[in-house]
Amino acid sequence: MDKISELREEFEQKLEQTADLVSLDKIRVDFLGKKGRITALLKGMKSLSNEEKKTFGAEVNKLKAAAAKRIEERIEELRQAEIELEIASMPQFDITAPANLERGSYHPITLVQRQCENIFKSMGFTVEDYPEVVTDYECFEAVNIPKHHPARDMQDTYYLTNGQLLKSQTSAAQNAILRKYGKNLKENGVPIKAIFPGRCFRNEATDASHENTFFQMEGMMVDRDISISNLIFFMKTMLSEVFRRDVKVRLRPGFFPFVEPGFELDINCLICGGEGCASCKHSGWLELCPCGMIHPNVLREGGIDPDEYTGFAFGLGLTRLAMMKYKVKDIRDLNSGSLKANVFINELDFRLCRPFGS
Numbered sequence: 611m612d613k614i615s616e617l618r619e620e621f622e623q624k625l626e627q628t629a630d631l632v633s634l635d636k637i638r639v640d641f642l643g644k645k646g647r648i649t650a651l652l653k654g655m656k657s658l659s660n661e662e663k664k665t666f667g668a669e670v671n672k673l674k675a676a677a678a679k680r681i682e683e684r685i686e687e688l689r690q691a692e693i694e695l696e697i698a699s700m701p702q703f704d705i706t707a708p709a710n711l712e713r714g715s716y717h718p719i720t721l722v723q724r725q726c727e728n729i730f731k732s733m734g735f736t737v738e739d740y741p742e743v744v745t746d747y748e749c750f751e752a753v754n755i756p757k758h759h760p761a762r763d764m765q766d767t768y769y770l771t772n773g774q775l776l777k778s779q780t781s782a783a784q785n786a787i788l789r790k791y792g793k794n795l796k797e798n799g800v801p802i803k804a805i806f807p808g809r810c811f812r813n814e815a816t817d818a819s820h821e822n823t824f825f826q827m828e829g830m831m832v833d834r835d836i837s838i839s840n841l842i843f844f845m846k847t848m849l850s851e852v853f854r855r856d857v858k859v860r861l862r863p864g865f866f867p868f869v870e871p872g873f874e875l876d877i878n879c880l881i882c883g884g885e886g887c888a889s890c891k892h893s894g895w896l897e898l899c900p901c902g903m904i905h906p907n908v909l910r911e912g913g914i915d916p917d918e919y920t921g922f923a924f925g926l927g928l929t930r931l932a933m934m935k936y937k938v939k940d941i942r943d944l945n946s947g948s949l950k951a952n953v954f955i956n957e958l959d960f961r962l963c964r965p966f967g968s
């Protein structure tokens with residue numbers, strides 16, 4: 611029994627002295643291993659009487675169990691100490707220090723798109739999303755573009771092998787929007803007021819104002835008695851809000867199969883001030899936002915009776931708007947990822963382009 615108490619004391623002492631997991635394991639082997647000292651006590655019981663074996667054996671087993679438990683506890687203590695040491699050796703960060711990071715910024719097209727969305731939302735328009743891969747019906751047939759129209763030509767449109775095509779104009783969503791909101795218009799008298807920004811693709815020879823991938827933002831309003839003056843009001847409001855200064859625009863007749871009458875809205879080139887430069891093909895003007903009164907065939911195809919309702923539509927060139935607003939001379943810079951356009955975005959614009967309501 612004395613041997614047991616001695617071994618217990620020695621075990622405790624050694625355990626307290628260990629400072630790492632490797633020496634702890636040595637202690638475990640030394641005391642509890644197959645040839646360990648506690649195990650040896652059990653083996654040495656042969657010379658004892660049966661009665662002695664009972665009490666002695668029970669005591670040794672108690673010691674064995676207690677030693678195993680203590681080793682587990684010590685392992686945990688040492689692991690914890692190791693973690694604390696590692697944390698203490700790490701560089702310390704002052705999380706209250708002001709961050710001095712170079713901030714990125716939004717792409718100029720994102721900025722004008724958000725600005726336009728906010729402007730139109732504040733005037734009661736919904737903002738619609740639409741796929742980039744569409745059908746010939748959506749892009750052409752539903753908007754009154756006849757079979758022989760040159761826009762349907764392979765020269766202008768990217769067709770996919772499955773017969774679908776990459777949206778060449780945001781007008782491809784017109785029919786779906788008319789159908790989506792037509793019921794509410796007819797049953798509850800709620801006008802259709804929607805804008806739908808989107809990326810367009812055209813097989814174009816590129817230059818300073820033409821890209822093969824660019825953004826448009828289509829808008830539509832349909833109700834009873836909508837007229838050209840409504841169209842002009844919304845175009846004017848949008849432009850004065852986006853530029854927040856007087857910009858010269860001109861409206862001239864334009865032909866698009868889905869509007870009648872149709873107009874071209876041009877903006878006086880803000881890069882050369884109208885003098886003529888490569889960005890405006892030396893004309894002083896840039897085509898920005900064709901528009902017009904929705905053709906009766908388009909309304910009819912969208913399930914709306916053109917004898918009861920009228921509407922306007924416009925197809926704003928968002929990428930060109932970004933060019934004009936941020937004075938980017940070459941449209942190709944906007945898709946290139948190049949920072950050479952060196953766009954300056956002031957704080958006010960940055961705030962105005964926050965997602966609506968935030």
Ligand code: FA5
Binds near residue numbers: 820826828900902941
């Ligand atoms: C259209 O795409 C018509 N769907 C617009 C429309 C909608 C008219 C509703 C009437 C009613 P257009 O091909 O002109 O029209 O393009 C519209 C605008 O998109 C142009 O004025 C221009 O600002 C921009 N745009 C057209 N092609 C390119 C291009 N290759 N690169 C950059 N912007 C372009």
